[in-house]
Amino acid sequence: MADTPEFDVRVADALIAAEIAAARDFYGEDANGATALLPILHALQARFGCVPAEAVPLVAEGLNVSRADVRGVLSFYHDFREAPAARHVLKLCRAEACQARGCERVAAHLASAHGLRPGQTRDELTLENVYCLGNCTLGPAALLDERLLANLDESAVDALILGLKESGS
Amino acid sequence: MSAPRVYVPADAAALSVGADAVAAAIAAAAQARGIEIQLVRTGTRGMLWLEPLVEVDTADGRVGYGPVNPADVASLFDAGFPDAGAHPLGLGRIDALPWMARQQRLSFERVGVIDPLSLVDYRAHGGLAGLQHARDTGADAVLQQIIDSGLRGRGGAGFPAGIKWRTVAQAPGPRKYIVCNADEGDSGTFADRMLIEGDPFALIEGMAIAGLAVGADRGVVYLRSEYPQAIAVLRRALALARADGLLGAHFDIDLRVGAGAYICGEETSLLESLEGRRGQVRAKPPLPAHHGLFGRPTVVNNVLTLTAVPWILRHGGKAYADFGCGRSRGSMPVQLAGNVRHGGLFECAFGITLRELVVDIGGGTASGRPLRAVQVGGPLGAYFPESLLDTPLDYEAMAAAGGLLGHAGIVVFDDSVDMAAQARFAFEFCALESCGKCTPCRIGSTRGAETLAKVSRGIAPEANLKVVEDLCTVMTDASLCALGGLTALPVMSAIRHFREDFGP
């Protein structure tokens, strides 16, 4: 993942306007106030690494909805963050099929050997839980940024973290 | 003659075990040796223990090698690659492998075979014949074929697709929508993902046929954000379909990406999400068929429901209904997952038993330890003990055995599993993903997890299990949707069949 730029009102406004136009284009008069909200939040997060508090009034204004509506949606969906994560995000699957293949051992090892618990950041890595990545036959699975990983175990995780440290320094 | 084709999957599961590195190694080796090849990236055949699985053409069909490491590539060429030479990783003809030969691959017939982003390949393998047939015969005939096929919704509830479509077709209104539910949140399921990555035009064709049948000119795919590869493939496929004229003013499809909420797989929550709100479940009625996206009549169908449609139109509803048993007609793409030796995607007619799937086809556990439990149908599905493995895969038979078929994900556990922990997880997952609308689901699930933790610590196990049972009854009776309403299934099946795990 590249370093994410500082929040910029002009860039944010342009992203918001583009998503609103795309929704109008496709849904016509059905594109009511909030139709473009999720695409907007995704676009902002892709650009700035999170949906910063400064963006909320811009989004609300663009869509003609209340700030509370925008915040309500932001907080409902697990994907959106209001502060940036580390340079890399590891989403470790904790769902049943990966449990059957040992993901709890991997999670315990991340905590004990690397001091990483879900929701925490250390060095250049944020760890998060996720529930199924569609790789349930080859688990324990994880997403490292957008790369799907398979067959994770203690040593695979050690190697991965070492690799991130080396590439970061 | 064109250069021989070499097929390497670009399915997310194959990529996760290094398919890109294998493809790169093959390209480099071919160039170094001055051998011309045409590298084709495909979906996966679904034999995930063999990935990365590399295939080449021969006079009697495709032959495969797998699992291939980049380090194996040189020896593959030494053995005569891309001519199908003998090699320790050689698997012979793919179609002759028992895993493939035992299937009825209707919806997945092209997955793993063709280049998913080639409309030329798609057409050459029967693609768009269903849509052509639909155009030739008209909406009423299409509805009749879908009703005749007996196709039921593959997203979990098993509602007859033809009835749903007819309801939308008959609903008045200038605008209607086809919404494809690609939220696939259930653990142990990946068929939607594999289909989208391996044959995205089949979904586009299925949605276009649905649009024609009900009079909708707009479709939406709601695809979960956890599937970046599927998102990328579908986005490109939609652009290609527009450039080709397959999509356009007469019928177009918007791709919308979810945001990590399991509940948004529930159809009314999904519609809320599409409208830009919190994914809270709507009370039914009104049904989405009458009052769906933006209040318009809307078909909401799962990916597998919609991708069964082109086959049905091409071969006839009757031909589809000839597969299956009882009121479960046609084929089901089963997903074998978890601690299973040979796991992956296995599409077969309804009626096959869990034992055949898990033991004969799946080869038992991956760990080699005794099999202890099988969860069918995702996080809201029941845990079955070994003694119930003779239950056939069929909506009614699974229900009669105290479970559900759901999206046909089968997760295998060996004897190291702690079923009390699994039951507790079911409550925790419900608490985490609850949309918050009903108290029993929101609060009861947390209470349930706490109470089971007490049982595991040996605190009044009998009394606390009774508390859990009562909680489950309340959640089942007083929840608006199946998240709260079905969490009792994994919990109570674990207690019923594995009582010995519930105690200190």
Ligand SMILES: Cc1cc2nc3c(=O)[nH]c(=O)nc-3n(C[C@H](O)[C@H](O)[C@H](O)COP(=O)(O)O)c2cc1C
């Ligand atoms: C909690 C919950 C989650 C669901 N998740 C999905 C899902 O991920 N995919 C899906 O197709 N259906 C899911 N469903 C079922 C949908 O509500 C709906 O029945 C389905 O999309 C209808 O399509 P079908 O008739 O083709 O199955 C879910 C239902 C519930 C209650």
Ligand code: SF4
């Ligand atoms: S049962 Fe749970 S998820 Fe379903 S509507 Fe009620 S609170 Fe929401």
Ligand code: FES
């Ligand atoms: S359960 Fe972990 S990838 Fe599906």
